[in-house]
Amino acid sequence: MVGWVSPRLGVRFELTEEELQIYRPDGDRFLTFLELDQQRQQERQRAEQAEAQLEALRALLQERGINPDQL
Incomplete structure (x- = not known):
């Protein structure tokens, strides 16, 4: 799931040591x-x-x- 981009939503998922970070299609973090x-x-x-x-x-x-x- 690390670095995975949802084909439908266009959001990217990054897993750090502390938390899961989710990025918008424009690259900004939620x-x-x-x-x-x-x-x-x-x-x-x-x-x-x-x-x-x-x-x-x-x-x-x-x-x-x-x-x-x-x-």
Whole structure:
């Protein structure tokens, strides 16, 4: 199975000492569940930071007498 490519799916299977790694037809490795969860958490943190920045900018505009909803 090492290096085997599925003729139907086009995915490649590589067996290392620790785990089975599966590669997409374009050569990129499929992420593990842990990697996907870590990526999801990072995206959530970025989104929360962006929302906080947006709210800070909205507050700053309102302090200066500008209604951000009318821009």
